[in-house]
Amino acid sequence: MLKEYEYIIVGAGIAGCSTAYFLSKHSDSILLLDRNCDLAQGASGAAGAFLSPLLGKPNKFKDLVTKAIKFSTQFYLENTPKEITNCGVVRIPKNQEDEKKFQSYKPYMDFEYEQMEGGYYFDIGSQVNSYNICKVLAKDVEKLFKYEAKDIEKKDGFWIINNELKAKNLILTTGADISLIGEDYFNIRAVWGQKIDIYTSTQTTKNYHKECSLSHSTFIEEKNNYLTSIGATHHRIDEDLNICNHCLNSFKNESSYSKQRANEDCEKLISLANDIKKLDDVEVCDIKIGPRASSLDYFPMVGQLIDSKTTIDKYPHLVNGSHVKDEMLSKYDNLYVLNGVGGRGYVLSPFLAKQLVDNILDKNELEDEIKVHRMFKRWVKKSKITK
Template sequence: MKIYDYLIIGAGSAGCSSAYFLHKEGKSVALVDREGIAGGASGAAGAFLSPLPGQKNIYNSLVNNALDFSLDFYQELLPEAVDKKGVLRVANDNFDEDKLSQNSIKYDYFDSKKLHDISKNFREIEGYFYENAAVIEPIQICNKLTKGCDFYKMDVKELVYKDGFYIVDNIKAKNIILAQGVSSSLVEIPYMKISPIFGLRVDVKSTTKVPFNIHKAISISTNKQDGTLSIGATHERHDSAKMECLTTCDKCSFYVKGDDEQVKSLLKQADELIKLENLEVVKIYKGARATIKSYFPVIGKIVDYESSLKKHPSIQNGTKIPQEDLEYYPNLHLINALGSRGFVFGPYLANILTKNILHNEPIPQEISTGKLFYKMARKSKF
């Protein structure tokens, strides 16, 4: 039975990034996943790295700080898997002209004439160009992140904790990090309600040269180094109370049909932005991204909800109990709810989590497990 310092359950962007930073600190690390490295939503992701416009607030500051960190990180880690050419954002219902123009991020305004000067294939559109944006190759990145770590393909159904170790099949680990995305958690975390959001990505070939990423309701990548373009969108939120993710979306009965209509809609929306000549669909990817209601990601030690309320029932009345005095599952951490920004958040959050675990550096309250615990505990009648 092999013993590791850390066993990470889930090998998407969150899990692979966590493996990288822990291994870099000299820890022995293994990952397990039922599908493989980047075998789920992360491998299906369009992997667009873009800033979040709008007047400065806690959430877009988090996104944009993560973007700066992760773009630099990927360019140093594997430059050949990164195409950094910026993004043109076209106004839509969620991001209107005011929100795109009145924000704290530097941009250039491109009217239709300027876009036609860049490429005659642009439709009659205008938009806001942000230089600090890229598209990456997710599977290449995840494989690079996990170099030096062991990987086991298995579907973990339960965790057994005995004599200071977690036991999973023939693996023993001193610590566990849950990076499970939309899959059912292996421990009770009632204060974190994951909602899967379905995403679709189509890789295509075209003789059109797309000078930079384009985003409206859907995203179109620049021509990548393998000659393809990625076209992607997030389509719908599931009701997680009614659906449990037991496999990847490409095998799920909910999505096994309807490819033609989904792809047709995606390509139609892309054509409204730029004419893609001699278009050929190469591959279709599907994936469910994990989010919570607030859209913030979540990292940190996993609070034992029931034990904490039994020990400190006054929390329900608003008493401020220090986070370090709560009850936690032993040596158990999580990194989850990265949503459609998995590769923006992945390295940034994994670095924070690693520093917290190994060096006791604090986790920002807005992304901590503690914040969600307190929010639910103060509303509950335990």
């Protein structure tokens, strides 16, 4: 007998945990599973977890991030007040060209700011404790770790995983690993990120962002030093997506993300942080890495998956550039995704998870910019598929 759930969520990073949180308000039949040994062991654990405004002239992506940071900041303050530090952030231009851009952005700032320390200080800037946030959000749902979802199939109205689990609704929040999806239009690229925690005798009272992000510090009595985080997104490289935060000691020398690479990145991050604020007596105490999932247009991908083969069979003229309404596209029944949050996972995920759950339960329409449909439409126009 297969164990049955109303909802199974595959992937226990911030996207999966946020989705679990909102679903848990409506159902007690939820399973959150992950191939790693705990929550937030991939990109979500390697995130600096900074909530920082996106600067720029008006565009749809900036609008999305602005709405998300307002929502998620308030969400964390209300639901996880012990895990968020609202200390503000100083955004510092990297060079003169960057400074000119900042000047041109001034009329379009979405948040109040003041000039400070060679940059622009935003009071809304925050940092959250990535692991503890995920732990709090997922506390009311059943969890299954060290479980690899290798195969999914639809049978008799249920989604079957590994012929062992069954779900009325399946939600994939798997980040850079999209092997379960099997749709060519669902194109996610892995951009590796690294976060390090350091002890230093230098105190920082705010977050900073220049070429990397440098966090506010916490005084650790037993070390008689301050604990500070440094993080950045980098390295568009091909690498084993199974690599997680516990893999550093098992890296092979020939791996492109070897221990040597990780150590070199530590040195680079410390150098970049010193360009923001001089850090004295630095001791690295933790390294975390993970592949951050980004779509080709940088927007996230949310909602029901499009069945490309069935859709093209029904509307072969799509490959010639013709259009059909979104509601006419064939979808996989009760199969949903939340993916492509990139380096802004802790900003975007609660905001998007709320919309996804409202879409699943109440059929609330998702915004066009985040729907999976857009990627299918672009892909099918470029495809050489013929009926």
